[in-house]
Amino acid sequence: MNLLVCVSRVPDTATKIFVGPDGKTIDSKGVKYILNPYDEFALEEAIRLKEKNGGEVTALTVSADDATDILRNALAMGADSAIFIKAPAEPDSYQVAHNIANSVKDKNFDLIFFGRQSVDFDSFQIPSMVAELLNIPSVSVVSKLEVNGSKVIAERDIEGGKETVELSTPCAISAQKGLNEPRYPKLPDIMKAKKKPIEEVAFFQVDAAVEVISIALPVNKRVGKILGDSDSDINEIVRSLHEDAKVI
Amino acid sequence: MFELNFTEEQTMLREMVRDFADNELKPIASQIDENEAIPMEIIRKIGELGILGAAFPIEYGGSGFGEVGYCIIQEEIGRACLSTATFIGAHVSIGTNAIYLGGSEEIRKKYVVPLASGEKVAAFALTEERAGSDAFDLRTKAVPDGDDWIINGEKQWITNGPFADTFSVFARTPRGITAFVVEKDAPGFSSGAPEKKMGIRGSKTSSLTFDNVRVPKENMLGGEGRGFLLAMKTLDAGRLGLGAACLGACKELLELSTKYAKERKQFGEPIANFQAIQFMLAEMATLIYTSESLVYRTAVLYDKHEMLSRQSAMVKLFVSEALDKCVDYAMQIHGGMGFSREMPIERFYRDSRINRIFEGTSEIQKLVIARDIIKRNGIV
Numbered sequence: 001m002n003l004l005v006c007v008s009r010v011p012d013t014a015t016k017i018f019v020g021p022d023g024k025t026i027d028s029k030g031v032k033y034i035l036n037p038y039d040e041f042a043l044e045e046a047i048r049l050k051e052k053n054g055g056e057v058t059a060l061t062v063s064a065d066d067a068t069d070i071l072r073n074a075l076a077m078g079a080d081s082a083i084f085i086k087a088p089a090e091p092d093s094y095q096v097a098h099n100i101a102n103s104v105k106d107k108n109f110d111l112i113f114f115g116r117q118s119v120d121f122d123s124f125q126i127p128s129m130v131a132e133l134l135n136i137p138s139v140s141v142v143s144k145l146e147v148n149g150s151k152v153i154a155e156r157d158i159e160g161g162k163e164t165v166e167l168s169t170p171c172a173i174s175a176q177k178g179l180n181e182p183r184y185p186k187l188p189d190i191m192k193a194k195k196k197p198i199e200e201v202a203f204f205q206v207d208a209a210v211e212v213i214s215i216a217l218p219v220n221k222r223v224g225k226i227l228g229d230s231d232s233d234i235n236e237i238v239r240s241l242h243e244d245a246k247v248i
Numbered sequence: 249m250f251e252l253n254f255t256e257e258q259t260m261l262r263e264m265v266r267d268f269a270d271n272e273l274k275p276i277a278s279q280i281d282e283n284e285a286i287p288m289e290i291i292r293k294i295g296e297l298g299i300l301g302a303a304f305p306i307e308y309g310g311s312g313f314g315e316v317g318y319c320i321i322q323e324e325i326g327r328a329c330l331s332t333a334t335f336i337g338a339h340v341s342i343g344t345n346a347i348y349l350g351g352s353e354e355i356r357k358k359y360v361v362p363l364a365s366g367e368k369v370a371a372f373a374l375t376e377e378r379a380g381s382d383a384f385d386l387r388t389k390a391v392p393d394g395d396d397w398i399i400n401g402e403k404q405w406i407t408n409g410p411f412a413d414t415f416s417v418f419a420r421t422p423r424g425i426t427a428f429v430v431e432k433d434a435p436g437f438s439s440g441a442p443e444k445k446m447g448i449r450g451s452k453t454s455s456l457t458f459d460n461v462r463v464p465k466e467n468m469l470g471g472e473g474r475g476f477l478l479a480m481k482t483l484d485a486g487r488l489g490l491g492a493a494c495l496g497a498c499k500e501l502l503e504l505s506t507k508y509a510k511e512r513k514q515f516g517e518p519i520a521n522f523q524a525i526q527f528m529l530a531e532m533a534t535l536i537y538t539s540e541s542l543v544y545r546t547a548v549l550y551d552k553h554e555m556l557s558r559q560s561a562m563v564k565l566f567v568s569e570a571l572d573k574c575v576d577y578a579m580q581i582h583g584g585m586g587f588s589r590e591m592p593i594e595r596f597y598r599d600s601r602i603n604r605i606f607e608g609t610s611e612i613q614k615l616v617i618a619r620d621i622i623k624r625n626g627i628v
Contacts, residue, residue, distance in 0.1 A: 069256065076260055184268050187298030187311040190260045 001055035038115025097129030280450035295366015326496030331450025343370025350469030424473030447598035
């Protein structure tokens with residue numbers, strides 16, 4: 001099987017984010033970048049399919065920064081090779097999707113995997129855009145996947161339940177948490193990762209569809225409430241926990 | 249020197265071990281302490297990930313990360329659970345390392361490979377009733393008998409003793425002290441009941457008894473009479489790794505203490521606002537920065553085969569003492585909460601103390617350092 005996993009380099013979820021001096025980007029100084037957590041589920045699923053059916057796994061990223069570090073992570077987990085498309089500036093989802101589609105259109109991938117979203121800009125758009133551009137079916141937020149030859153059965157999370165869909169390869173899949181338990185890269189595989197190839201592909205010029213005007217940090221609006229130990233205060237705490245905070 | 253950057257692989261190694269420690273080890277660290285056992289499942293996983301083979305070359309089942317990689321591992325494991333770091337230390341950097349350093353090609357292939365993968369567990373058997381700090385005063389004896397050697401005697405305080413498969417054993421022979429590999433199934437070999445300890449309770453420690461244990465002469469490590477030198481060389485690596493585990497624990501304690509100091513309010517404000525608390529945090533951070541510099545500078549020297557016993561002794565001395573100071577500050581900052589078993593502080597407090605004692609007491613480290621300095625007329 002010929003499998004592609006599109007990954008993205010995002011700030012560590014535990015990192016404290018500051019807005020950069022231009023007001024449109026985050027200040028990357030001191031920020032630790034990681035492989036997008038949802039992409040780990042996508043990678044794990046592709047690697048498992050390869051281990052079961054044979055074939056190759058390629059990891060791909062489009063990034064304005066040097067993203068070879070996260071590609072090495074993908075290679076250490078078990079991808080065989082990687083493609084790095086370096087964008088001249090922070091690309092929007094449309095540009096990323098075009099670049100992915102353009103670079104893989106002749107490569108005959110059976111399945112193209114994505115994380116359901118990148119935890120930086122959370123646009124949720126890239127998997128469906130890529131599928132549309134390649135004119136292949138796509139299914140999003142997949143929490144269970146079965147592949148038999150060209151037949152693909154995917155279970156996806158929907159509001160309050162599950163939906164099972166059937167589609168055929170080639171297709172695009174976006175992975176939800178719970179699809180699998182991503183592996184830790186083993187030490188010998190970490191060592192081998194540096195010997196695996198990362199191909200650099202030139203950025204495909206297409207205009208951005210969305211322009212970021214400004215970004216801002218959420219304002220913390222939580223206000224504390226101090227109550228005493230009188231009966232009425234206790235009643236108020238119980239009411240507040242029930243109705244305002246809705247925690248019990 | 250003065251290129252103090254970790255490579256991409258070393259960073260990936262650190263991140264992997266940290267994820268593993270955070271997800272699999274930290275949540276059960278108090279259970280490991282209370283049950284006085286590391287689950288075999290965890291040991292199996294550690295082996296599968298290649299953690300136990302990190303330091304050894306690829307041809308012996310390792311992954312060639314060397315001592316720097318090994319120190320990164322011990323630091324990250326030490327953050328989560330010092331019992332597990334002790335298990336790894338005894339297995340890798342003394343138990344297996346003695347076989348790696350002293351074994352013939354054949355012996356390395358036979359024993360190091362299954363130890364590096366974690367299929368088997370190793371222990372280092374030097375200490376005896378009379379031979380603690382005075383490690384030279386061994387009474388365990390080995391005498392030649394045809395193509396074999398026969399070992400008689402008793403060892404004490406052997407980490408991993410109750411469940412190890414492969415032992416590096418040091419015994420007195422006609423030409424001095426000699427090391428042998430002994431397998432647990434050898435007739436006449438037995439291990440005692442696990443000791444009841446104050447800290448690192450998840451690591452198992454016991455005595456070993458050798459009653460006419462026969463080992464083939466191929467199992468001799470490093471030649472007859474060269475065992476004491478091998479033991480000291482092995483401990484050079486062991487002490488460095490021990491420092492790395494203590495460093496990890498210090499970092500965890502500073503993080504926990506800082507978080508707590510910012511949350512805990514007294515006199516109407518977070519205690520982190522008070523200079524008394526700030527000074528403790530500053531002391532801890534400075535000890536950590538010093539320890540970190542010391543550990544990795546020395547590990548780089550080790551990998552370049554330029555490390556001296558004195559430097560490894562300095563690491564062990566400084567960082568184990570630093571941990572005892574950090575754990576004391578952490579307890580003071582946490583107050584009553586630190587004393588409660590709801591928080592990991594009291595466990596670190598108990599786990600810390602042994603590091604100034606085993607693998608050579610602080611006083612023995614000072615002797616190693618001082619003797620070398622006097623020999624070199626005071627030039628470091």
